[in-house]
Amino acid sequence: MSKKVSIEDALCFNLYTASRLMTQVYRPYLKKIGLTYPQFLVMTLLWKAKGKDSDKGTTVKELGTRLYLDSGTLTPLLKRLEAMELLTRKRSTHDEREVLITLSRKGINLEKKSESIPMEMFCNLNLTMDSFIEIRDGVKEVLANLHDKVNEDKN
Amino acid sequence: MSKKVSIEDALCFNLYTASRLMTQVYRPYLKKIGLTYPQFLVMTLLWKAKGKDSDKGTTVKELGTRLYLDSGTLTPLLKRLEAMELLTRKRSTHDEREVLITLSRKGINLEKKSESIPMEMFCNLNLTMDSFIEIRDGVKEVLANLHDKVNEDKN
């Protein structure tokens, strides 16, 4: 008879809890720039897109694909960022189904204030670079397998 | 000049996304027994406590400590499980600040229907047992470090 695995040894539980604690440790740093963690993820993608090939704005669809989020989550989140005047939302004239997200001056300027955060967070993790990479790649593999699984179930 | 790390390579993002996808893959299995993932975690702890040393019920505090959740999350969640008649909530007579959670017959019976879930989930991960353990222990280490960090900040 196989002994039952305790919840503390389940991968799902450790991912779930580590993710939440990670967000908690991020919170004070993000508070300084007035963002939540999901908002920070969106802004990070927009900072990267800015200065890219003929940047006419990023679609909601593109943000959703990269962050694995749907419009039900993104639309209200983007509206809040718009209310903070960090970005604008505008229907594409080329394809009126799309909404294009563009950083405002204020949104662009926020990037500088966020630059120290990744390094500060890495220090909080108390890991060597080697184990950081090893653990991250492990989680990445799980993410990839789960993503495959979700996609194959959709068909 | 250090190149900026893309969000897809950040540990936080991979934990956040892997955790959410894990819950998505769990969802159809949990739907069969009528639970959400956090509810399943609570029930799992209660199933384990049952049959323990003189089980007079588990306190909300104890559930919160094990799951890293506070009463703001647990109280409404437990009320929903109570409304489903899976458990009862009763003030302790010994210490009236405490609320004792006890499984109902229906709650106890649900355990059998959940027994196949861990193995089914393991298969969905598409990992060897060795890499499963390696990845899980990596995430566990991150969790432990983050927990230390959160605690030292509280002082």
Next chain:
DNA sequence: ATCCTTTAAGTTGTGCACAATGTAACACCC
């Protein structure tokens, strides 16, 4: 052109998470 399907975004409703605050019971200390 007309129908049919697909796609992008928005809306609604439910259930977490969590900060901040409130309330009552217990613990301690002089």
Next chain:
DNA sequence: GGGTGTTACATTGTGCACAACTTAAAGGAT
């Protein structure tokens, strides 16, 4: 034993996540 601080739980308000559905535009195919 009365004041003081601590603890356990509940409440309120905000912001995700996500399922289910709606709306409107675009893409075919005939």
